[in-house]
Amino acid sequence: MADLVTTPDTEHPGLLGLLPRRLRGFALLARFDRPVGWWLLFWPGAWAVALAGGAFTHWPLLVWLLIGSIAMRGAGCVYNDIVDRDLDAQVVRTRTRPIPSGLVSVRAAWVWLAALCLVGLIVLVQLRPLAAGVAVASLAPVAAYPFMKRITWWPQAWLGIVFSWAALVGWVEVTGGFGIALLLLYAGAIAWVVGYDTIYALQDREDDALIGVRSSALRLGRHVRAGVVLFYGLAVALWALAIWQVRADPLAPVALLPAAWHLAWQALTLKPDDGGGALHRFRANRFTGLLVFLACVVVGT
Template sequence: MTSNLVPDSEYTGLLAVLPVKLRALALLARLDRPVGWWLLFWPCIFGLALAGGVVQRWDLALWMLLGAVAMRGAGCVYNDIIDRDLDAQVSRTALRPLPSGMISVRAAWVFLTGLCAIGLLVLIQLRWEAQIVAVGSMFLVAAYPFMKRITWWPQLWLGLVFSWGALVGWVAITGQGNAAMYWLYAGTICWVVGYDTIYAMQDREDDALVGIRSSALRLGGKIRVGVACFYILTIIGWGMAIWSVRPEKQALVALVPVAFHLAMQVTSLKADGSNALGHFRSNRVAGLLAALAFLVVGAASQY
């Protein structure tokens, strides 16, 4: 299975013509793999949209997009600094800039500081309540790289981190939390656990050899069942969030497209993980479908 995996760093497109050092920084921040910042950005839109503010505050949505790109990059840089020795032992990640020697650890820390400065610029665009919520994620972000060493469910911790934007987006519009926001957060956490379990299928052999833990290893031969359960919980959580905003059965119909998409992911997922990367990447579309559902419901709730 390992030999068929797509390498973690690919020198294609614009990256192929960049100077070596700039290319290393771009790869370090995963700018060659935009799916990561899309998956960080969508929860922000979920919160803005369900709160009914994404149209009026389209400028805030753009700021959050910039923040998602910068902070996803910062998270990747930090994760690679912590995991550089482990990455060197995994075939898919051995070519990353730090384990391969393309860039020094010191340069990585400097780059990380710059990305965080961009994040700070985005932070000051938010109302103060949302700023406090956003800063509250820092502990979760800092602890994430260590979770794969101490728990079989680092994907759950990633869910707490990658779903945080739903809280920030909601509070940025409303100034406070409520049941809808917490249901939205819970459903999004389950979505992240599901798709990141699919992603982790690629590394099962190497992870087992070097002692890295993951939900893909924990679930063993029941990965499809496990992912299906998390996706069902996703739709339940999102459905409860919608119901909390607009308690009408027809409002739940907005979730049918994304529910169908997630169901197709599960039914077509191969047990050997040979199509895991494509299924993981398809969650960009799942995020878009969910965002449209929350946009429709959130806009309708304003009338």
Template sequence: MAGVTEPPVVEGRVADAVAGHWVDGWAPRAARPYLRLARIDRPVGWWLLLLPCWWSSALAAVAAHRPYPDPLHLLLFLVGAIAMRGAGSTYNDIADRDLDARVERTRGRPLPSGQLRTRDAAFFLVAQALVGLLVLLQFNGTAIAVGIASLVPVAIYPFMKRVMPMPQLVLGLAFAWGALMGWVAVFGTIEAPAVLLYAGTIAWVIGYDTIYAVQDIEDDEIAGIRSSARFFGDRVRPAVGLCYGLAVILVGAAGWQAGIGPVGTLGIALFAAHLARQVSQLRDRDGRGALSLFRSNRDAGLVLFVGLAADAAWQGIPGA
């Protein structure tokens, strides 16, 4: 059409990567397949892995009557989330390389497209996992044990889409694990607020990854790949709404158990409003819209973290 300029096609870039990302323009060409394998060009993934860690750290600060979450813990969780998101994605791509070749959105990934050999990806996986282990070793012994236990759902998730009608449940078990880590890093034990936060985060993950799966629903039907979007069918919107509603209730219960005040309650309310907006805008088989809504969960998660952290600061003010 006259007057309309199509965006340039970047070699090796997958459909849901961030347009104009530095990986496509500035990274050395030899490094680009590895960076794409680690999803560096799709940063929302590590944000979604990181945010439950930060929520848990902020909630622990409230319960411990500290004015703010431990800054070192927040930094370690950031580095660990980027490393382990990359390791998990690399492992997932190794396991799914044949399935990925049959789905339009994923066939351009480094392994199915032939940009990297499986052996190279395996070495890269080990390197990222070692970074994650180094980060984990900075915490107390209980936190180390809890962190290692997270590898169980991570290991089995790629295979669940072959046998389970709703593999997002297993993804939730893995991606929500940080909701336990921030708390146990402070207290050295898992208590009711952390368990409730973990359960709420699982519901949040199932909700947002169901939105994400809307992108692939037609290709998944052809390839026989199972997902919650396929499982819910025409009931995707109410199903996501149910997941999000459960997430808000459980996160609220976690906050109540930890002793949050009005500032934290406001943060949870704003988090709930953001999730409600996503549900209202979700449309069946609207892949582009689904991707935008999925990515917006980073902002929803940041709103909740700021609310919980601000509550810790507010309660630290004498007379508050």
């Protein structure tokens, strides 16, 4: 763990390294240097659109969901960093973030947050009223999320509620309502988020324990791998049930086998004390999301 917790949380790869220092601070604040977050927020919405039968007929919706994911994930990161600025200053991995390092002021961060939310508003007006209402309803759990790590050992479950919300929006936009398949898909996405964010939380176990921040990685202790196996297994089971609701064919859930294999690889080879390996497995969930999307496309069309 020692080599991981000393790795800065902000890096300047690629084009971000060419930006002026001030602009780079805003880009880093919205995590534009870490696109994995966009994909993890986007995929549940894409799954819902595909499973509802809209992968091809509603392809512009997928584009809008991606744009919204980039903007609102950035806004969420900015808000999280504003709330957590004191905690971030105490953790080696996060003390170099723009706000605790002084690169971006709190006032400027609020302005940047408002600008990103305006982009989200542009996406919002593309939706039908019911789907737009569902999207707006996400603001409450999003606002509460940064405080969860202070009051519960399972902030990852709350993150699952937030990061899976696009599934509700995508399904309602395509079908005009809710359904059992959607609820199962959404519940499976939450279990998936708990699994991969537990892996991510392994980075900060030592610092979190010192400053009193709670996480599923700390709660599970030496049973982290078993916990991730449990949550990933639950996710696959719920996704299979969602697929069965759409197509009651014994072969339909087979479409999930590649995603199930990929999650099994993550969980069964996870070494909690291997920080680099844990981070690699967390990032691999971009590919997991793609595999589940392809399964939903096959079944939904």
